[in-house]
Amino acid sequence: MHSFTYTQLPGRVVFGVGALEELPREIERLGAKRALVLSTPEQRAQAEDIARRLGSRAAGIFARAVMHVPIETAREARDEAKRVGADCAVTIGGGSTTGLGKAIALESELPILAVPTTYAGSEMTPIFGITEGGMKKTGRDPRVLPKTVIYDPALTLALPVGLSVTSGMNAVAHAAEGLYAQDANPIMSMLAEEGIRALARGLPRVVKSPQDLDARSDCLYGAWLCGAVLGAVGMALHHKLCHVLGGTWNLPHAETHTIVLPHAIAYNALAAAEAMKRIARAIEAPNAAQGLYDLEQSLGAPLALKDIGMPAGELDRAADLACAAPYWNPRPIERAAIRKLLDDAYFGRRPA
Numbered sequence: 001m002h003s004f005t006y007t008q009l010p011g012r013v014v015f016g017v018g019a020l021e022e023l024p025r026e027i028e029r030l031g032a033k034r035a036l037v038l039s040t041p042e043q044r045a046q047a048e049d050i051a052r053r054l055g056s057r058a059a060g061i062f063a064r065a066v067m068h069v070p071i072e073t074a075r076e077a078r079d080e081a082k083r084v085g086a087d088c089a090v091t092i093g094g095g096s097t098t099g100l101g102k103a104i105a106l107e108s109e110l111p112i113l114a115v116p117t118t119y120a121g122s123e124m125t126p127i128f129g130i131t132e133g134g135m136k137k138t139g140r141d142p143r144v145l146p147k148t149v150i151y152d153p154a155l156t157l158a159l160p161v162g163l164s165v166t167s168g169m170n171a172v173a174h175a176a177e178g179l180y181a182q183d184a185n186p187i188m189s190m191l192a193e194e195g196i197r198a199l200a201r202g203l204p205r206v207v208k209s210p211q212d213l214d215a216r217s218d219c220l221y222g223a224w225l226c227g228a229v230l231g232a233v234g235m236a237l238h239h240k241l242c243h244v245l246g247g248t249w250n251l252p253h254a255e256t257h258t259i260v261l262p263h264a265i266a267y268n269a270l271a272a273a274e275a276m277k278r279i280a281r282a283i284e285a286p287n288a289a290q291g292l293y294d295l296e297q298s299l300g301a302p303l304a305l306k307d308i309g310m311p312a313g314e315l316d317r318a319a320d321l322a323c324a325a326p327y328w329n330p331r332p333i334e335r336a337a338i339r340k341l342l343d344d345a346y347f348g349r350r351p352a
């Protein structure tokens with residue numbers, strides 16, 4: 001075994017069907033008396049339900065979370081938190097809503113109680129992102145890590161099948177890259193493999209039967225583990241490519257991750273043999289990259305960047321951007337091979 005350093009992140013997790021019942025007690029446990037509830041406009045009804053459950057401990061609802069946390073929205077939410085005298089934020093939703101909570105916490109140190117309803121995993125990480133002037137800036141700050149996370153699989157029953165699949169593969173991507181992270185460690189590798197396994201087991205059953213609570217539980221459990229990996233160790237090529245593609249061409253987050261993942265894994269295959277073995281074992285396939293592609297295909301996931309809005313003539317620019325700033329990756333970043341990877345992802349070819 002290699003030597004390693006491992007930092008345990010703090011945080012309390014309440015997991016289970018019906019776990020949302022614990023919300024009032026968990027808010028009390030945080031010592032909070034005035035919670036501002038955050039959601040997207042689409043999830044306002046769920047935010048209202050949260051406020052009802054909190055009764056007098058609900059200070060208000062801000063149902064204007066949108067993708068990529070624009071600075072204007074962050075400012076409005078911060079002002080609203082001040083205006084209502086909030087001493088806590090409850091986020092109900094996916095990464096966009098959790099991200100808005102983080103933007104508030106970054107300035108005010110307000111504790112966040114997160115109630116995730118997708119598999120993105122943001123609730124497990126001290127990573128924040130705020131978009132200003134068309135540029136998304138990301139950073140790490142322990143103040144934005146939610147103090148408590150309530151995972152209730154029942155809340156994911158309404159997550160559309162398509163989004164369940166891509167969000168689930170987004171989670172798998174965190175774990176897959178965590179396995180070959182520069183600062184990988186045995187604890188996180190264990191979580192990563194188990195997280196991939198839980199999602200690979202759960203997603204096909206969710207596709208077949210979206211109301212299957214047991215399958216939903218497996219997926220949310222996997223998402224938790226994969227999110228924890230993202231929070232604890234560094235990422236590499238795959239996350240860099242998705243950041244470039246999403247940031248520059250405004251491609252949808254989870255779909256982009258889904259499409260790029262098998263290709264990024266194929267790129268790193270020879271440089272990260274142990275990680276490949278663990279991914280392959282978790283998805284029960286002979287080959288990690290091909291196995292991920294086949295899994296996605298069987299789940300009806302999008303497989304080609306051309307189908308999600310990537311302009312045809314921009315692959316060279318994407319390759320340039322992906323190679324511009326140096327970052328760690330198990331295999332060195334080679335321009336020609338990255339351009340080829342993007343071509344394969346653009347047309348949705350099965351990795352060789």
Ligand code: NAD
Nearest residue numbers: 040042068094095096117118120122125127156158159253
């Ligand atoms: P999202 O939060 O943007 O949600 C997508 C849509 O699905 C929204 O309209 C939302 O209201 C809806 N939705 C969510 N849960 C639902 C449910 N159970 N039922 C019905 N509708 C539901 O999507 P996402 O993929 O969860 O998050 C993507 C964002 O999160 C990106 O901006 C990404 O950068 C960020 N993110 C950040 C981190 C981090 O660690 N900071 C990690 C992962 C993702």
